[in-house]
Amino acid sequence: MFPYSNDVDYQCWLNYQRLETPSLSDQYKEYLKNIVINIDGYIIDSIKNELYYSIKKFFNIEAIITNKPIKRTFTIISKLDGGSFFSNTIKEEEYTSLSEEGFLIKKVENSTKKFILITAKSDEGLLYGTYKLIQNIQMEKPLDQLNLLEKPYIPLRIINHWDNLDGSIERGYAGKSIFYRNNELVDNLDRIRDYARLLSSIGLNGIVLNNVNVKSEETKLIAERINIVEKLYDVFKRYGIKIYLSVNFASPMIIGGLKTADPLDKEVRKWWKERVDFIYNRIPDFGGFLVKADSEGQPGPFTYNRTHVDGANMLAEALAPHGGLLIWRAFVYNCYQDWRDNETDRAKAAYDTFMPLDGKFLDNVIIQIKNGPMDFQVREPVNPLFGGLQKTNQILEFQITQEYTGQQKHLCYLVPQWKEVLDFDTFLFGEGTSVAKIVSGSIFNSPNFGIAGISNIGDEINWTGHTLAQANLYGFGRLAWDPSLSGKKIIEEWIKCTFGNNETVLNNLSEMMLKSWNIYEKYTAPLGVGWMVNPGHHYGPNVDGYEYSRWGTYHKADHYGIGVDRTLKSGTGYTAQYRQQNFEKYEHLDSCPDELLLFFHHVSYIYKLSNNKTVLQHIYDTHFEGVEDVQWLIDKWQGLERYIDSKRYSSVYQRLLEQRESAKEWRDVINSYFYRKTMIYDEKRRKIY
């Protein structure tokens, strides 16, 4: 069955509807009636299926797919070396600038033929080109000037799943796993195929199939449970998506029966080598391993007095002969900190741990680094490992699933947040060394760089619970492909492909989406301080929730002031982990951006921000505004009721109401907390409890 469900919300941005402009529809239809594909392969089959299905939906016709043109007008999908009759239409510069995964789409017309050409060096390139052509139709772009040459800016574009075999998803807010149930693979793989379609349509080329916290059943995925992985491999390979597994560092003991997992132990190294050989024997294109080691209770090399280098390189050596990658998470910190201890600073942990190891990892080792130094808060500075590491492959990790950003009950379009990270200038090799540039690998001349995102999907019919959270998955893929895209451009594409080309929808919804992160930030933890959430599940306000805890996450609010002094001069010295220009910016109160003020400095409540408001008045104001802004979101959405199908409309509407209630709770708890602590009145005398 293609697709698995016909529910409109299920289609996400692959929502192929009849075109609204008949003349344009007729033009496209003429070209798409005859599809010429002169090669074979499983990815090619996926291309055929997608074209056949979408053409049926767009034009209500059955496309004819042949290996040679049967009409004068057609669409041809062909490798660069595949067809003599079009090779002379490709310019030299087009040819040279096409990368392995890139594609070229152009419209060609000569005396005997009129055709749309999609060409590429690889099957994957053809697939991406096909989806691009389909998207052009969805967005009703004119056909005349069709001429597109694209290639991904970042080599590794990987989605990470925190799915467990029992069907649960760590930090999942849209139901259970679409892969697993009761320690088995689900029965029906059609839905997984549709997920692969969604991923490849936005250019993602890798997936980690299981949670980084690897429990006992998941540990067996590299042994007796490999059949589960094989079956998923068989789905994802058809969409050019490499599969990766999270592995348990203690596997040699847990499933290997060895007495140690010491990475320098001969038997352990042999065991991993055999294990990797076993995997590649079943899964020739296996991507590699992701490892969370010595972090939050996960096993790792520290147990044996070995380093991360010892641990990672040992696994990388086993993978190297097969071309496999070893991805090692930098999320390592002391999660048993004493809150009384003012010296230790969790923000410093990743840099302190990994900088001394720079240059010691093998070529196929990649360090996966969260965007910020803490853990996916609504606002954090960029992780200083970006700009620190000079001789280590790096993956940037984003969290698409909205753990700290409203759990898919609140609207929070994260692309603007991610853009700030990608655009951040690290000054690694002088001005202009953005994070995006680093993770593109271009300055390191290595393909083992990339971007990863923790998936926000589950088995709810619309994948993400909140329909509008689909935009985060879409945006993640698009940014991974091209970090220079603006948040606005991305959201407009997404809206058109998801809801159609109505102008009011486009205008209202893009405004809603683009403001939503800022709105969420307003009514939650202020000025970069973070962590004012309920412990454990992380939903809803709790100012002291993590204040007297072991997690290294404090705001240090007292009667006079608030914030964490992370300066070199008088604080933890975290600021010194940045290169000079950024160090100077963050170290000094007058240059530190307001939105990160409390992350870097402990200041009085009456300290004046750049807008001349005091910190406390800013807290009061933003928290009242935040709720008003949510009401604005509701009003905007209500304006779209007539343009959007009632199911999606009312589902989003219900969530907006929940967001409003929750925002009020945030407003009142945060304001009351600070009012009770400071006894300083709100200048506007609004109601605080």
Place this chain on the structure above:
Amino acid sequence: MFPYSNDVDYQCWLNYQRLETPSLSDQYKEYLKNIVINIDGYIIDSIKNELYYSIKKFFNIEAIITNKPIKRTFTIISKLDGGSFFSNTIKEEEYTSLSEEGFLIKKVENSTKKFILITAKSDEGLLYGTYKLIQNIQMEKPLDQLNLLEKPYIPLRIINHWDNLDGSIERGYAGKSIFYRNNELVDNLDRIRDYARLLSSIGLNGIVLNNVNVKSEETKLIAERINIVEKLYDVFKRYGIKIYLSVNFASPMIIGGLKTADPLDKEVRKWWKERVDFIYNRIPDFGGFLVKADSEGQPGPFTYNRTHVDGANMLAEALAPHGGLLIWRAFVYNCYQDWRDNETDRAKAAYDTFMPLDGKFLDNVIIQIKNGPMDFQVREPVNPLFGGLQKTNQILEFQITQEYTGQQKHLCYLVPQWKEVLDFDTFLFGEGTSVAKIVSGSIFNSPNFGIAGISNIGDEINWTGHTLAQANLYGFGRLAWDPSLSGKKIIEEWIKCTFGNNETVLNNLSEMMLKSWNIYEKYTAPLGVGWMVNPGHHYGPNVDGYEYSRWGTYHKADHYGIGVDRTLKSGTGYTAQYRQQNFEKYEHLDSCPDELLLFFHHVSYIYKLSNNKTVLQHIYDTHFEGVEDVQWLIDKWQGLERYIDSKRYSSVYQRLLEQRESAKEWRDVINSYFYRKTMIYDEKRRKIY
């Protein structure tokens, strides 16, 4: 197997050891070599077993049990009407003052015979007398003047279990249920029999077998799963313990297939009647039902716009023909309160709900009322329903399991707390109407009064996790039997029976136990304000943990002051629920006891307590003292190392270390919270963070 385990910690206070005084041992042995029992019955069998077993342990002899004396010296256990040869030794006043459950023990000597007589009107009385004689031996009491006449002061003495059929225990801190596992009864009932021995040895005569939150499997206990109840009945009846079940008010719908559970619906009433008949057909001595209705999500009559009277009386009518009781919990409050709402006061809920219903319940309905108006905090005033209700049967509910009092990791001997409740003068019918007198039923001339305690046991080998928590179960039973017993008397009995008669152990341990509640109070929530715990599991400090929540549990601390104004004059008016004398005491700052100050009043941190300390300095001082006191507990316990077996010694020692760590956490979090909020220094300049 009798007992199920020989582990010394498992025996609790039925720890029968060889006597330390040989001469006394010889005296007792002479009498106990020959036991004369001239009646039969299953309770009588239990008496025989206990005597045979204990005599073996005390004297290493096999007692000879006959129905007539075979020697000149013996012990005889006989109903009052059972033997002519001793009837002339019983005085008229002894005869008349023996109640149904009471017993008489005396030593008789004449020219032809020397015997210890245990006599009673009922088998239960004989059982209680037997345990009393055994305890006298354990405590090495002299034999010469043996002459005891006892009867329980309170009619219903019931242990409540919050056990679920899956084996979990709500608020259990000593392992899983000893009754259930995987929705079935456990295989081996020997351990349950030993539990019955423990309960009847302290005079308890009822047990509620399942959690008041009745889920789907437990709902079936009154239907297809009755066989589980039957088997437990067969164990407990042998020890004079009636069994009760918690039932789901919605049972007619859940298992009866009816469309309603409306208590005034004819079909519903018929269904319950048939259900009760069905139960009594299987379990002739069934005690009755316990119901948590319209509370914390449990179903109840409110759904149908009916009252608690409608609900309770309907069930009571079904039970009445069989002599069954209907126990209805008064723990009813709005658990969706808005923390911003200063009018609503959870403390007022039980009184407000049940006072208007006084006199409207049937004779076999009993309202079960928690000791305080909130929920088992370390310090609360007495629930004003005691002293309010004049025409309603009442059960006083204590929590033996240490939910808010250290979860059996901290030492907290609760008898002193319970004593304060039982001794509290309600002034119901003038001065001298203590809570104990009320729940004895004597002033109401009804047997349907009593006391209930939530069990603290689980399947850990020593029943209660913390060995010293066994004393709480023991003390609960002893107080239920005789509320006039002092905490000191009870703990001394318990120590002797549990650890033997060593003087050092007796002195050190009784001092530790008697101070422990006060120590726990010192380092936790101050001055009666309560609730400064982590939400959900309720272990460890979290000052604002319940401050911005829906549970009606607030401390209202701001920069200037703290406490809940519950006065009539300016607060919620809760004080007016007490009779005049208590109202006056609590209403006015100068007469309100310090330990309840913040429960009744919102005061400034610089308000002076009766000891002339400010509230804040009191908080600082008690929190520093509390940790020092825990160290004192540790020192005291270390002094006992040579007198106590190493297993129990080190198990308690480990828990005391955990208590010390946790007490430090409490001290530092509470003190830091208030210091940061007030910025008032500790006078002694101790370390606050």
